[in-house]
Amino acid sequence: MPTLSPSVRKSVSLIYHFAERESKARYKRSILGWFWSFMNPLTTVLVYGFVFGVVYGAKAPATGNGNAENFGLYLFTGLIVWSVVTNVINGSMGWLVGVSDLRKKIYFPTETALLGGAVANAIQTLLEAVVLIGIMIVLTNISWTFVFLFAALIQAMLFGLGVGFIVSVFNARYRDVQYLIGILLNVSFFLVPIVYTQKLLDDNNVDGLIRVLLDWNPPALFVEIARDAMYFLEVPQWNRLLAATAWAGVTFSIGWVYFRDQSMAISEEP
Amino acid sequence: MTIGAISVHDVSKKFRLERNRPSSLKEAILRIGKRRDTDDFWVLRDIDLEIEPGAFFGLIGHNGSGKSTLLRLMAGIHRPTTGEISSEGRLSALLELGSGFHPDLTGRENVYLNGAMLGLGRKQMAASMDTIIEFSGIGEFIDEPVKIYSSGMYVRLGFAVAVNVDPEILLVDEVIAVGDEEFQRRCMSHMNMLRAAGTTIVLVSHNTTLMADLCDTLGWLDHGRLVEIGDPDDVVASYLAMVDAPGDNTLTTHD
Structure with a gap:
C-alpha cells in the first residue's frame, strides 16, 4: 500500500485487526464454527415460514419467473437485509464498549473498532447472499437484477453504521441504551414488510400517514429493493432507490460526524 | 516540526468530578433540570514546554501532581481543555x-x-x-x-x-519499577541505546537518583504547575528541599 498516508494505513490495519478478532471471537470454542451463522437465518426462515405460511396460510406473491410461491424465500430475501441493519446497530454498541478500556490507555482512532465489526458482518452477510443466490439459481428464478441486492445490502450497512455511531456513544455513557435499542429494533421489525406483503396492506386499506411510514422508512426501502431484485426480478423503482440512497448517505454522514466529535470524550468516561 | 519534537503550548487540563453521577438513563432523565453536583478539578495549569528531538526528558513531582496526565496528553489519549499539544513522529507509550x-x-x-x-x-x-x-x-x-x-x-x-x-518518541511512566532488578537494568540500557539512536524519550519516575543520572533535562510538576525546569541536579535538589520541608501535601480539588 505505497500510496496511502500513514494515518490511513494505520486505520486500515486496525480495521483489519478488529474485523479478524470479531470473526474469530464469534465462533471461538465451537466445533461447527461458521455453520452456526447459517443456522440462525435458516431456523428463522423455517419457523416463520411454518407459522405464517402453514399455520396462518399466508400466501407469498409469485416469484419473477412465475413458478414458485415460496413464503420461506420471500422471508429470506427480506431477512438478509434486515439482519444487516439490526446486527450492525446492536453490534456497534458492543464493539465500542469492547475497546473503551483499551482506548483509556492508548490512543487509536476509535471508529476503526466499529468499522472492523462492520467488515466482519459484511463477510458473513456475503456468505448468506451467496446461499440465497444459489437457491435462486436452482429454482431458475434469477436475473441480472441481482446486482440491486448488493446495492440494498450496502445501503443497509451504511444506515446501520450511521445509527450505530450515534447510539454507541450514548451507550458508552448509559448502558440502558443497548436494551432500549434492542426493544425498539424488535418493534420496528413489524414496520418492515418481512412477514407481511404489500398486498396485505392494500387489502386491509392501510393508508394515510401510517402507510407512508410503512412504505418509506429506510429498512423497508432496503428490503423492498432487495426483494424486487431477488424475488420479483424487477428493477426497483427509481424513486425508492433514490430515497434509500439518501437515507443511507445522510444517516451515515450524521453518525460519522457526531462520532468523530464525541469519540475523544470516551477516554474520559469513568 | 522536526521528527521527534514535542510541543506543549499553554496547556491546561480540567477533569470534572461528578458526585452522584446518574448511572442509568432513568436517573439521568429524572435529574433533568436539577443542579448537578460537580466539581472541576484542574490537573494541569498553563504548561509550556518544548522538547527537542533526541532529548531525554524527565518529569518528577508528588503523586497527583499531573505527571501521568501530561504524558497521556502527549500520547493523545486525552485532549487538553485549553492550549495545544503536538508531536511529530511515531509515538510509542508505556503508560x-x-x-x-x-x-x-x-x-x-x-x-x-x-x-x-x-x-x-x-x-x-x-x-x-x-x-x-x-x-x-x-x-x-x-x-x-x-x-x-x-x-x-x-x-x-x-x-x-x-x-x-x-x-521516534517514547513515553514511559513509572511502570518499569514493577519489573525485577535485572529487567530494570535491561530497560535502562535499552533506553540508553534508543537515546543514542536519536529517539526522544520522556520518562516519569520517583527515583530521583535515577532521574538525575539518565535525563538531560528535568521538569518538576507541583499541583499541576510546572514549577521548575532545567539541569537535573538543580531540579532534584530543589524538589528534595521541598519534600523535606514540613507542609501539607494532601490532594485537593481546590488548587
Whole structure:
C-alpha cells in the first residue's frame, strides 16, 4: 500500500485487526464454527415460514419467473437485509464498549473498532447472499437484477453504521441504551414488510400517514429493493432507490460526524 | 516540526468530578433540570514546554501532581481543555500496567494489535516478533491470554513492544519499577541505546537518583504547575528541599 498516508494505513490495519478478532471471537470454542451463522437465518426462515405460511396460510406473491410461491424465500430475501441493519446497530454498541478500556490507555482512532465489526458482518452477510443466490439459481428464478441486492445490502450497512455511531456513544455513557435499542429494533421489525406483503396492506386499506411510514422508512426501502431484485426480478423503482440512497448517505454522514466529535470524550468516561 | 519534537503550548487540563453521577438513563432523565453536583478539578495549569528531538526528558513531582496526565496528553489519549499539544513522529507509550493490552487476546495477538495502533503492519510486526519475545523473556506464555499474566510479565511484554517498534518518541511512566532488578537494568540500557539512536524519550519516575543520572533535562510538576525546569541536579535538589520541608501535601480539588 505505497500510496496511502500513514494515518490511513494505520486505520486500515486496525480495521483489519478488529474485523479478524470479531470473526474469530464469534465462533471461538465451537466445533461447527461458521455453520452456526447459517443456522440462525435458516431456523428463522423455517419457523416463520411454518407459522405464517402453514399455520396462518399466508400466501407469498409469485416469484419473477412465475413458478414458485415460496413464503420461506420471500422471508429470506427480506431477512438478509434486515439482519444487516439490526446486527450492525446492536453490534456497534458492543464493539465500542469492547475497546473503551483499551482506548483509556492508548490512543487509536476509535471508529476503526466499529468499522472492523462492520467488515466482519459484511463477510458473513456475503456468505448468506451467496446461499440465497444459489437457491435462486436452482429454482431458475434469477436475473441480472441481482446486482440491486448488493446495492440494498450496502445501503443497509451504511444506515446501520450511521445509527450505530450515534447510539454507541450514548451507550458508552448509559448502558440502558443497548436494551432500549434492542426493544425498539424488535418493534420496528413489524414496520418492515418481512412477514407481511404489500398486498396485505392494500387489502386491509392501510393508508394515510401510517402507510407512508410503512412504505418509506429506510429498512423497508432496503428490503423492498432487495426483494424486487431477488424475488420479483424487477428493477426497483427509481424513486425508492433514490430515497434509500439518501437515507443511507445522510444517516451515515450524521453518525460519522457526531462520532468523530464525541469519540475523544470516551477516554474520559469513568 | 522536526521528527521527534514535542510541543506543549499553554496547556491546561480540567477533569470534572461528578458526585452522584446518574448511572442509568432513568436517573439521568429524572435529574433533568436539577443542579448537578460537580466539581472541576484542574490537573494541569498553563504548561509550556518544548522538547527537542533526541532529548531525554524527565518529569518528577508528588503523586497527583499531573505527571501521568501530561504524558497521556502527549500520547493523545486525552485532549487538553485549553492550549495545544503536538508531536511529530511515531509515538510509542508505556503508560500503565498492561496499557494497550486486551485481556482476552494472547500475548502474540496483542503484539500485533499494538503494532496496528502504531501503524505497523503484520509483516513488520512478525519480523520483530522474535526480538520482542526474546526481550520480554516471556517464553511460551506468549500464546496464552494476557489476563493470566503476572504484573511483571505484563510490564515485560509492554516494554518489549514499546521499545522494539522503532519509536521516534517514547513515553514511559513509572511502570518499569514493577519489573525485577535485572529487567530494570535491561530497560535502562535499552533506553540508553534508543537515546543514542536519536529517539526522544520522556520518562516519569520517583527515583530521583535515577532521574538525575539518565535525563538531560528535568521538569518538576507541583499541583499541576510546572514549577521548575532545567539541569537535573538543580531540579532534584530543589524538589528534595521541598519534600523535606514540613507542609501539607494532601490532594485537593481546590488548587
